Amino acid sequence: MKIAVLPGDGIGTEIVAEAVKVLQVLDLPLEMEQAPVGGAAYELHGHPLPDSTLNLAKAADAILFGAVGDWKYDKLDRPLRPEQAILGLRKHLGLFANFRPAICYEQLVGASSLKPELVAGLDILIIRELTGDIYFGQPRGRRTAVDGLFPGADEAFDTMRYSRPEIERIAHVAFQAARQRGRKVTSVDKANVLETFQFWKDVVTEVHAQYPDVELQHMYVDNAAMQLVKSPKSFDVVVTGNMFGDILSDEASMLTGSIGMLPSASLNDRKQGLYEPSHGSAPDIAGKGIANPLATILSAAMMLRFSLQAPEAADRIESAVKSVLAAGYRTPDIWSEGTQKVGTREMGDAVVAAI
Amino acid sequence: MKIAVLPGDGIGTEIVAEAVKVLQVLDLPLEMEQAPVGGAAYELHGHPLPDSTLNLAKAADAILFGAVGDWKYDKLDRPLRPEQAILGLRKHLGLFANFRPAICYEQLVGASSLKPELVAGLDILIIRELTGDIYFGQPRGRRTAVDGLFPGADEAFDTMRYSRPEIERIAHVAFQAARQRGRKVTSVDKANVLETFQFWKDVVTEVHAQYPDVELQHMYVDNAAMQLVKSPKSFDVVVTGNMFGDILSDEASMLTGSIGMLPSASLNDRKQGLYEPSHGSAPDIAGKGIANPLATILSAAMMLRFSLQAPEAADRIESAVKSVLAAGYRTPDIWSEGTQKVGTREMGDAVVAAI
Numbered sequence: 001m002k003i004a005v006l007p008g009d010g011i012g013t014e015i016v017a018e019a020v021k022v023l024q025v026l027d028l029p030l031e032m033e034q035a036p037v038g039g040a041a042y043e044l045h046g047h048p049l050p051d052s053t054l055n056l057a058k059a060a061d062a063i064l065f066g067a068v069g070d071w072k073y074d075k076l077d078r079p080l081r082p083e084q085a086i087l088g089l090r091k092h093l094g095l096f097a098n099f100r101p102a103i104c105y106e107q108l109v110g111a112s113s114l115k116p117e118l119v120a121g122l123d124i125l126i127i128r129e130l131t132g133d134i135y136f137g138q139p140r141g142r143r144t145a146v147d148g149l150f151p152g153a154d155e156a157f158d159t160m161r162y163s164r165p166e167i168e169r170i171a172h173v174a175f176q177a178a179r180q181r182g183r184k185v186t187s188v189d190k191a192n193v194l195e196t197f198q199f200w201k202d203v204v205t206e207v208h209a210q211y212p213d214v215e216l217q218h219m220y221v222d223n224a225a226m227q228l229v230k231s232p233k234s235f236d237v238v239v240t241g242n243m244f245g246d247i248l249s250d251e252a253s254m255l256t257g258s259i260g261m262l263p264s265a266s267l268n269d270r271k272q273g274l275y276e277p278s279h280g281s282a283p284d285i286a287g288k289g290i291a292n293p294l295a296t297i298l299s300a301a302m303m304l305r306f307s308l309q310a311p312e313a314a315d316r317i318e319s320a321v322k323s324v325l326a327a328g329y330r331t332p333d334i335w336s337e338g339t340q341k342v343g344t345r346e347m348g349d350a351v352v353a354a355i
Numbered sequence: 356m357k358i359a360v361l362p363g364d365g366i367g368t369e370i371v372a373e374a375v376k377v378l379q380v381l382d383l384p385l386e387m388e389q390a391p392v393g394g395a396a397y398e399l400h401g402h403p404l405p406d407s408t409l410n411l412a413k414a415a416d417a418i419l420f421g422a423v424g425d426w427k428y429d430k431l432d433r434p435l436r437p438e439q440a441i442l443g444l445r446k447h448l449g450l451f452a453n454f455r456p457a458i459c460y461e462q463l464v465g466a467s468s469l470k471p472e473l474v475a476g477l478d479i480l481i482i483r484e485l486t487g488d489i490y491f492g493q494p495r496g497r498r499t500a501v502d503g504l505f506p507g508a509d510e511a512f513d514t515m516r517y518s519r520p521e522i523e524r525i526a527h528v529a530f531q532a533a534r535q536r537g538r539k540v541t542s543v544d545k546a547n548v549l550e551t552f553q554f555w556k557d558v559v560t561e562v563h564a565q566y567p568d569v570e571l572q573h574m575y576v577d578n579a580a581m582q583l584v585k586s587p588k589s590f591d592v593v594v595t596g597n598m599f600g601d602i603l604s605d606e607a608s609m610l611t612g613s614i615g616m617l618p619s620a621s622l623n624d625r626k627q628g629l630y631e632p633s634h635g636s637a638p639d640i641a642g643k644g645i646a647n648p649l650a651t652i653l654s655a656a657m658m659l660r661f662s663l664q665a666p667e668a669a670d671r672i673e674s675a676v677k678s679v680l681a682a683g684y685r686t687p688d689i690w691s692e693g694t695q696k697v698g699t700r701e702m703g704d705a706v707v708a709a710i
């Protein structure tokens with residue numbers, strides 16, 4: 001089984017190293033090959049997603065991804081900026097289904113901005129469509145307005161769009177995921193304003209006919225942003241488009257207070273997947289050895305389960321993470337009085353030891 | 356000074372009646388005329404925004420609006436649904452600047468989902484552009500895809516767009532508002548993905564040159580959704596587009612835990628304005644006499660200040676609201692042990708008495 005290892009920028013190198021270490025002790029036939037991505041690749045090859053890296057990713061069964069981005073690349077032209085690598089990988093590999101669990105670990109309830117009773121036991125799964133919507137819709141660009149409020153003025157524009165098969169396949173993913181969990185799907189739209197999301201709502205409703213055992217609820221995106229704050233535990237699986245999913249999945253992960261713990265998976269229809277932590281490259285703490293590697297280690301567990309057909313190995317990692325938390329190990333982002341502060345490497349070592 | 360009074364649906368009638376009562380005791384030369392809007396107008400005239408209502412609104416100096424919407428209109432064609440009235444009023448009156456304060460009242464800190472220390476003293480102002488973006492952009496509709504991932508499939512699409520003057524005028528509104536407050540503006544965009552919001556960021560940066568005394572920060576919308584949860588008090592004025600503003604302003608108001616207290620204003624370039632509570636029509640509690648009228652009463656205060664040049668009268672209302680809270684009056688949505696539960700009408704009476 002081939003894994004492309006793409007550490008990227010900022011804390012990416014440090015956290016991916018720990019996940020690799022954990023994978024290595026599992027005694028599985030894994031072939032890992034590393035390549036630069038994002039700013040690191042731009043420095044070496046003049047492009048955030050060089051062909052060599054893209055080809056490695058395409059040929060792999062799964063990609064273990066760190067994080068990309070740093071302020072120093074802010075002035076580059078958009079096509080050269082680090083985040084284009086992640087958009088390019090999604091597009092070229094067809095990674096349309098993004099899984100973003102928002103789980104609040106028992107021992108970390110206190111780290112949340114929310115009152116403990118609202119987040120204790122929280123376990124929601126946000127499924128974000130990842131290759132359509134306004135992210136990739138054409139046409140887009142700048143032009144002179146010919147109509148609208150200020151004809152003749154300069155304007156910029158983008159196209160939001162979803163086709164029926166794109167909505168159908170992500171809806172199936174959501175209903176099937178719900179069957180493994182609480183059997184409830186909340187489809188988030190803005191059907192009261194957008195043609196795209198009226199269509200989304202219609203198609204999700206049609207697909208739902210094949211899943212009579214799963215409850216379907218429709219919710220407007222503004223209301224969803226509110227209900228996540230008001231009663232996060234009322235959700236089970238949330239499915240939505242690329243743009244709304246970007247916003248809501250980040251909001252949901254921050255509710256837990258421990259985004260440093262949250263993995264993610266992005267899959268295509270062949271179950272090839274990209275696995276990365278939900279958090280970013282955190283250039284402010286890069287190189288200090290204090291980043292939390294657990295989100296990346298848990299992403300490796302998702303990889304074993306979803307792309308590499310090794311569910312027992314995934315279970316072993318997840319149990320090990322629970323036991324290091326129970327033993328009181330904490331990186332600074334999740335540290336609290338009475339627990340033991342450790343660095344990135346010590347945390348990785350603790351997980352290895354627990355395995 | 357002419358006020359168009361549009362109560363609308365659900366709790367709209369009840370809460371607007373209290374705001375009208377409060378306006379009447381102020382002894383100002385106000386001419387108020389009432390008209391149906393939303394579902395109520397559909398029942399009477401077959402349209403959520405009949406010409407008679409629109410003309411009344413156009414001729415007024417300000418509009419006092421309740422709320423629209425009810426589940427029973429969900430099956431109507433989109434152009435006939437209640438929320439089209441609010442979109443129509445924004446468009447026909449050019450109400451491009453939406454002010455959505457998110458304030459956490461001292462006595463109501465406990466009602467928030469967030470820990471008290473995170474919201475005590477919270478006072479942020481979200482300024483949402485209200486007549487552009489993907490809400491009104493053409494073309495939009497359904498068609499057969501000619502390119503994209505599934506050529507030949509049915510698809511739906513919308514157009515996001517902003518022109519330079521639209522961005523300039525809302526940026527000026529935000530910088531000017533910041534001068535009356537904490538002198539900091541956070542402009543929320545998605546410049547890493549969208550052409551429209553790269554342009555937004557560029558134009559806001561240009562306009563900022565005229566306001567060297569105000570600090571400007573740029574933030575991606577996904578990060579903004581997180582930071583609102585993590586450290587809401589780090590914001591002063593937030594300015595963003597119509598779609599992101601819809602989501603973030605609702606998220607921000609829910610952080611306070613007392614959305615029943617939050618007013619809003621939507622202004623055009625002649626300072627004509629529509630004033631409405633931030634919450635919706637709440638059909639589940641309509642007619643029960645328990646809705647909180649304070650958001651609507653505070654919207655009337657904003658109306659006096661922004662559109663009717665009566666800042667002292669606005670102050671009187673706002674002080675009265677503070678004093679009824681201090682006296683312990685609470686509608687059920689903000690009630691807690693040790694305070695006195697009152698209904699919609701009693702709350703209105705208490706404000707009148709305090710004035």
Ligand SMILES: CC(C)[C@H](C(=O)O)[C@@H](O)C(=O)O
Nearest residue numbers: 083084086087246547548577
């Ligand atoms: C970096 C950016 C393009 C990306 C996105 O918007 O999808 C990121 O926010 C994410 O959620 O992975």
Ligand SMILES: CC(C)[C@H](C(=O)O)[C@@H](O)C(=O)O
Nearest residue numbers: 192193222438439441442601
């Ligand atoms: C009802 C709907 C069209 C409206 C909007 O999306 O603008 C509402 O959510 C609001 O924020 O006033």
